[in-house]
Amino acid sequence: MPKSNFFERVYEVVREIPEGMVTTYGRVALQVRSGPSGSRINISPRMVGWALHANKEGSGVPCHRVVNKDGRLAPSYAFGGYHEQRNRLLSEGVKFLDELHVDLDRCGCHD
DNA sequence: TATTTGACGATTT
DNA sequence: CAAATCGCCAAAT
Numbered sequence: 721m722p723k724s725n726f727f728e729r730v731y732e733v734v735r736e737i738p739e740g741m742v743t744t745y746g747r748v749a750l751q752v753r754s755g756p757s758g759s760r761i762n763i764s765p766r767m768v769g770w771a772l773h774a775n776k777e778g779s780g781v782p783c784h785r786v787v788n789k790d791g792r793l794a795p796s797y798a799f800g801g802y803h804e805q806r807n808r809l810l811s812e813g814v815k816f817l818d819e820l821h822v823d824l825d826r827c828g829c830h831d
Numbered sequence: 832t833a834t835t836t837g838a839c840g841a842t843t844t
Numbered sequence: 845c846a847a848a849t850c851g852c853c854a855a856a857t
Contacts, residue, residue, distance in 0.1 A: 726853095726854070744839085744840090745838070745839050745840085746839065746840060746841095749839085749840095749852095762852080762853070763852085763853075763854090764839075764840085764851075764852035764853060764854095765839040765840055765852080766837065766838090766839050766840085766851090766852060766853070766854090767837090767839090767852075767853060767854065768838080768839075769837070769838035769839055770836090770837055770838075770839090770853090770854075770855080771838090771854090772838055773837075773838050774855085775838095783838075786838075787838090788838075788839060788840085789839070789840060789841085793838090794838035794839090
């Protein structure tokens with residue numbers, strides 16, 4: 721079994737995001753860290769984004785539901801462009817405050 | 832083995 | 845809000 725459950729942890733958490741809901745990289749990092757006991761993985765928000773970038777759409781991970789802390793889509797987003805991303809979120813019921821900012825007040829995972 | 836890089840976060844200026 | 849800085853840690857070279 722792979723030692724770096726690193727990616728898998730991230731993928732699993734992201735995969736758990738319900739539709740119409742968005743989360744942030746930092747939040748995912750915390751989830752992974754607070755995830756199942758025994759993980760003992762130290763992850764920083766950077767790693768989340770990095771893992772997701774390494775990931776592909778076909779991996780079954782809805783990366784489009786993950787935004788940065790500003791509630792904005794990733795600046796270096798590369799899987800289709802902002803329009804594609806925005807459209808997807810809108811289709812799920814996520815509201816946008818601006819072209820680039822999602823309504824974290826409603827759809828963001830608070831705690 | 833060392834250096835660079837990277838879908839971020841928080842803080843400060 | 846923008847720009848700069850530090851932290852954070854795994855992968856690629």
